[in-house]
Amino acid sequence: MQESQSAIQASYLRTPGRFKGFLGWVTSTDHKRIGLLYLYSIATMFFVGMLLGLAMKLELVAPGKTLMEARDYNATFTVHGVIMIFMVVIPGLPAVFGNFLLPLMIGARDVAFPRINLLSWYFYVAGVVLILIALLFGPGTPDTGWTFYAPYSFKTGTNMLPAIFGAFILGFSSILTGLNFIVTIHRMRAPGMGWMKLPMFAWTLYGTAWIQLLATPVVGITLVLVALERLFGIGVFDPALGGDPILYQHLFWIYSHPAVYIMILPAMGAVSEIIPTFAQKQLFGYKALILSTMAIAFVGYLVWGHHMFTAGMSGTAQYAFSLLTFLVAIPSAIKVFNWISTMYKGSINMQTPFYWAASFIFVFMIGGFSGLVLGSLATNIHVHDTGFVVAHFHYIVFGGVGYSFMAAIHYWFPKIYGRMYDSHWANIGWILFFVGFVSLYTPMFWLGMKGMPRRYYDYLPEFHGANILSTFGSWILAMGFIVIVFNLIRAARSGPPVGPNPWNGKTMEWMVPSPPPVENFEEIPVVGENDGPYNYE
């Protein structure tokens, strides 16, 4: 206990720098502090996005106008989407846990470019501020949906320019993070740590970083073109001047489909770290997991057209995109089988992070299978642009990233703060969140099948029952979230200190004190022939 207390005193959380308090944090190039800066900003933005989501669900509690006009509903789902996609799930795991853990996992003192790392957080904040400006000032809140589809995005009178520019800046922040991680993994692994000794989470960060790097510029230039279209009328996406709005959709999804793999790969990586610890076994199928990660990252590039099956493309293109979409399911399934096999005959230690990881697999599979329904050409036509898509998307993205994020924060919390949370309340938070989640999104599958379109503020009377259930679920989910956040905040302030390795984890980050000292390692560790990635003692 005494030792744990002194570890907290000597850690990155306390060590005085040139500046104290808030300034000390926002000028720090320590990867651990930057990770926490991201954690606090992303959690704040998630809370804002969640409030908007609750407002939308409240509007849908009864047919007709309940809370807001149709236009306000459009603005609400646009802002909800922009916040949740660009500010929460895309930076989510890489920016928070990638920053915090990557150097610890590979035995480095920091990332390759610490100052660029801090710069990328400033870009993030700048993007957030610009989008908030779009919300609060000017002629009206953007109402195009988070996809900014042409030609409406340059025809609408609302405040699009700051929103587009904000999304562009957020993309830049994402690129810099990815660039940093690639160079870090290439250049800064501890001596003896070959590629086949990298933990899975580092591997998934590597795959994600490449997608961030190679896909984000495409959406960047596309957004610039929309902005120029608004300002000068260059005509590239404007059918009145000979431009083609479908081309916009292609360019948008060339980024935005790989973007869901930016979100999901590190989520899978975190789960791959958590399950072995609590199954008390080595990770099953390490190499298969690496290959499937790279396969997802690669094939994920080639499937963007499945967002546009009804937008007008040739039959051949439709078949090709549908086939490629199905291909992604194979490496995803390999991952699920590997996680299950890791648990098989393990002595499972039922703790909060394991509950989150296990429920991640559950919701991820429902999200994945419903994705195949959307990837099939015939069924796609039936459920295109309905609640079914919304349910699928939230199961896979919110279910995937959200659950994995929760698993990760409950797993690495003692590493980050050196303190433990109250697992009783953490479990109550989990069950509320899970029950709320399932009752929020499952009815939308049914509603979509029955023909309720998405992005409408109104619906036919026969959809009333399922919508009530869905709205009710949103309240339970929000309650769960509040319980979780309060529990964690209380623990970060005054939870009981724990030793360096409360879960008996076997990866390198658990070999340093909790919380880690500023320099991470007193001496850079040397990885032996038979060490790692899952057998450090």
Add this chain to the structure above:
Amino acid sequence: MEKTHQAHHEHYDPEASKIGMWLFIFTELLLFGAMFIIYSVYRYLNPEAFHLAGEELNTLIGAINTVILLVSSMTIAMSTSAIRKGNIWLTQQLLAITLVLALVFLVNKYFEWGSKFSHGIFPGSEYMLANYSQGEILFFGLYFVMTGLHAVHILVGMGLIIWTMIEVRQKKIHQEKYDLLENSGLYWHLVDIIWIFLFPLFYLIH
């Protein structure tokens, strides 16, 4: 913490910063790659109009600018050789020549754009809507966006070169440590090579 950050900065890995620059160049290539895709789609859809509009561009100024950029790429590459030999004076001279060439390129570009503007050729102009076909409007839209984006990159590159010159002057860049100079050079070559593609696409193919 300040002390430890000093320790971080002492960790000097020129290889890492070069990989970083290459990765950044990949992102730039994809940025322009998307523009080239848009260009080829519209060229494919409007071959005649692109042909007609392309003839209105001034091939001579375009060719002069191409030569200017090629020479500037050479001078910045020579500056890297000069720093390797430890010749600070020559490094600075070569960087200054590169900077001047970049400026000349922009001046040429300014006059080229200016003459188009004075003929009523610019995005959103009434004159174009009345007298030009949709394909020609698209051609000039792309011309202004792509050469404009390229000019922005020239400006960024000039900023980088100025920063490099300051660091050479402050002796932060020297014979043993010149990764910033190399990276500025890499970036400048990127700006050059993008122009190498823009020039034939807009000025030469008719």
